[in-house]
Amino acid sequence: MRPTPLAIMAIAAAMFAEPALAISRYNSAALTCDQVRQRVINEGAVILRYPSIRVKGMTLYDRYVTRNAMCDPHEYAERAYVPTRDADRCPVLSCQPFDPEPYRFGKPIIRF
Template sequence: MRPTSLAIMTISASLLAQPALAISRYNTTQLTCDQVRQRVINEGAAILRYPSTRVKNMTLYDRYVTRTALCDPHEYAERAYVPTKDTARCPVLNCQDYDPESRRFNFGKPIVRF
């Protein structure tokens, strides 16, 4: 094998072995609802952090998406709400487990618009 071919194969293998780009994380209480929604829309998915309303000094977080296609195959995008600087209930979507048995007469995963 020629050194050039070996170098190309080595570089290609190292690029394929790299982990996926990191997902962005945002503290929702420092942003307005429109800013939170726009960042999720721009990136497709983001980790949103916010303080718990039930447990003092506890931070909650989850992955929020723009559509079901960004969830795992056994999940779908469901409406959720996070607190922001300007509102206590900013509408976003996060992935929830999908159980086809519980949806006996509806076919397929529910479609919820961002």
């Protein structure tokens, strides 16, 4: 039996999509701000976990990125802050919903 072009394309797509599913997870409270920022830069996107300030024993987490291109099409990269070992507010970027109505010229660009 000979593989069809559709089957070949499906297998190729699965092979290329698989690495995109892997994303590193780090505890930001165990790292310095420079280490957190460097890991985000090196990997493009990471998940950072950290303890909640308001609710004792609760762990918060989110996906942090280097630029708009790492977000879904309906999102953009917005400034966010995470606690680290050496700083209460380490600047990073997280994907937020994008409403194109107020922005006539596209998504806002915020530098990492």
